[in-house]
Amino acid sequence: MSEIIILAEVINNTLKESTAEIVSAASSLGDSLTLIVPGTSPESAAGIASTYEGIRSVIALQDDCFANFDSAAWCEAISSIAPEGHLLTSSSAIGKELAARLAVSRNSTIIQDVIKIDGQNITHPIYSGKAHQTVVLNGPSVMTIRSNIFKPTGKGGNASISNVNTSSNLRASLKEMVAKASERLDVSEADIIISGGRGMGSPSNFDKLYGIADKLGAAVGASRAAVDTWDEIPHSMQVGQTGKTVNPSLYIAVGISGAIQHLAGMRTSKYIVAINKDGTAPIFRHADYGIIATWEEALPILEQELGALLG
């Protein structure tokens, strides 16, 4: 039986929780699981990773290149030590880019955003989630696993850890970090998102969304109409076909009609709440909970209720 390799999602030497979901997805492909934990000092993350159930061995991969993302260097480091077999990682922006490179360097196919594994049949969304495609594996592949789909594996394992050092060549250099205008969470990182559309009336009304986002630990997103209409709303906030694709546990759409291109970016959210004054807006057909009301009426009550609940 061939080996299954999992590339852990590690940010600043901290293991991301989503790795447990990837381990669980990998378990349905086979039971000889090797977990690679990359970092500039990956030891403690590797220690945590070794407790995931089902893992046979952990490789703590130390390389200075992991200080900043450089897909060519990271790929070089990882492919030099990863055994043959299927390789699975996260479908974060970095995960997808790195996986695409790893696939080529391993002479295999890349399948992004996997949502189901059934034997050798792998399912992933296409056409912006308007259809699901199932492909059959005829050889080793690289897959990225959508978050919030697979049940995370438990802890209680005790895998052996080996330490490996590599030193890969950086191919691009970071000149400077241009800090974000605010310290706010990015929509692609958030587990709860509240987004505003043209129905918000003016960019200053987004303050109401920020107030609620602060209570929920959420990120604030926007529709393209909001981004195109108001300079104050940057494109980095845009969710949809030509913006970001998000997959949070909870997505709250406020004053957004629910155009097909907006849905393309958020329809796979676990729960969708819509607040819109027009009961016929298409967004209500996709919402788990719809509130037909103006945001001027609904948001103050929402903020107050969340305040009472979450402090």
Added chain:
Amino acid sequence: MVEIVVLIKQVPDTNAKIEIKDGKADLSMIKWITSPYDEYALEIALQHKEAIGGTVTALTLGPARCDKILKDAKALGVDNIARIDVDEDYLDSFSVQSMLAQACKSLGAGMIYCGKAAADTNAGSTGPGVAEKLGWPSIANVTHVDFGESSLELMQPSSEGQAKMEVNLPVVVTCDKGMGEPRRANVKGIMMAKRAIVDLMDVENVEGNTSVLGHASPPAKPPGKSFEGSEHVPTVVKLLRDEANVI
């Protein structure tokens, strides 16, 4: 003079409804368009040429219907248009990337631009994959480029904000929105494009290691609950806590 290649892909109109027929997506009635991010890639490539010089070739891999997007690119001002001819059948990422990399090599590419993700696959695999095949670096999701003779300075989102990167040519850059609205064709361009000839590239066919079993419509969500009036906000908050367990 740098040879700039822009990878463009023809995809179903993003507004189109995807029907499933006999277990496969039925694209026979679909209107086809240039994938939206590829329009940004074309725009950046043309700006690159305007700033530094060079030639721009738009390259696609696909069946004859894809000549339409190449002619559209020609009308915008690219110098050459080229296609790798394949039939309608599914090609997996490994074969697509291997063939595109071969064609880029034989075009003498020193710089490649493409979209950050195609509207049909939403994958974002092709740029980094082609780069790996060629042994080049790649920078993804780029929103701004300052062009130099032998290097580029680019802006790219990172978890902490915007990162300004510097990289030497040759490089693959995958393009996000940001460098201004893509230009539109003028009448002269459209007339010229009519007469343009698509260069059919001869590349070695590469087999992938996946095949498509079929397509399905995403399972329908159970109908949600709708409430009329803001007085129901507390009910929804309660449901989010007790039924959905998300707050």
